[in-house]
Amino acid sequence: MNGYVERTLKEFLHSPPKQHHYGPSKVVRSDFGAKVQYVKDDATRPLDKQKINYLQRVVGKFLYYARAIDNTMLRALNDIATATSKETEATLAVVEHFLNYAASNPDGRIRYIASEMILQTISDAAYLVCPNARSRMGGYHFLGNKDRKLFNNGSLLVLAKIIKNRSPS
Numbered sequence: 001m002n003g004y005v006e007r008t009l010k011e012f013l014h015s016p017p018k019q020h021h022y023g024p025s026k027v028v029r030s031d032f033g034a035k036v037q038y039v040k041d042d043a044t045r046p047l048d049k050q051k052i053n054y055l056q057r058v059v060g061k062f063l064y065y066a067r068a069i070d071n072t073m074l075r076a077l078n079d080i081a082t083a084t085s086k087e088t089e090a091t092l093a094v095v096e097h098f099l100n101y102a103a104s105n106p107d108g109r110i111r112y113i114a115s116e117m118i119l120q121t122i123s124d125a126a127y128l129v130c131p132n133a134r135s136r137m138g139g140y141h142f143l144g145n146k147d148r149k150l151f152n153n154g155s156l157l158v159l160a161k162i163i164k165n166r167s168p169s
Helices: 004-011 049-068 071-083 089-104
Strands: 118-130 134-144 155-163
Touching: 004 049, 004 089, 049 071, 049 089, 071 089, 071 155, 118 155
Parallel strands: none
Antiparallel strands: 118 134, 134 155
16 A cells, blocks of 8 residues: 555645654553543644544544555554544644644565464453543554464554443443
8 A cells, every 4th residue: 555645644734743653643651640531631722623634634644554455554543533523622632733744754664474373362451541531542453473473474464442331230
């Protein structure tokens, strides 16, 4: 899919960033000394319908590319898609950072290396790290070798999801 990111960025009229962006989303630092970790509420202004449509188009255009080629974008796209229900200026800033990352890393590649073809999975979860006291889970499925030293083989499935709250029944 060479050239897909450049064409998409031109479609969204996004100019290249002045400095390289190494991650698809900004890092939120935890306050490790605090006894209680509070989730920050978004108090920025709501967006108009045109900008909401812009956010939805960005997610739609890059979701296919992220699933097919560059799975590093999946978590950021999940965050943006989840935040479009609130549609605020903070979400627009997140999209701008994501587009800068895409412009900095335009041609993702998948590389498959011959191995013993053992299906392996790496998974992780984080408790209460998303807005509205929700948790996040992720998984990476790939073909590796028996020594578990081959992690750079192309992925078969990548999951990045927010876990819905369940009320006690």
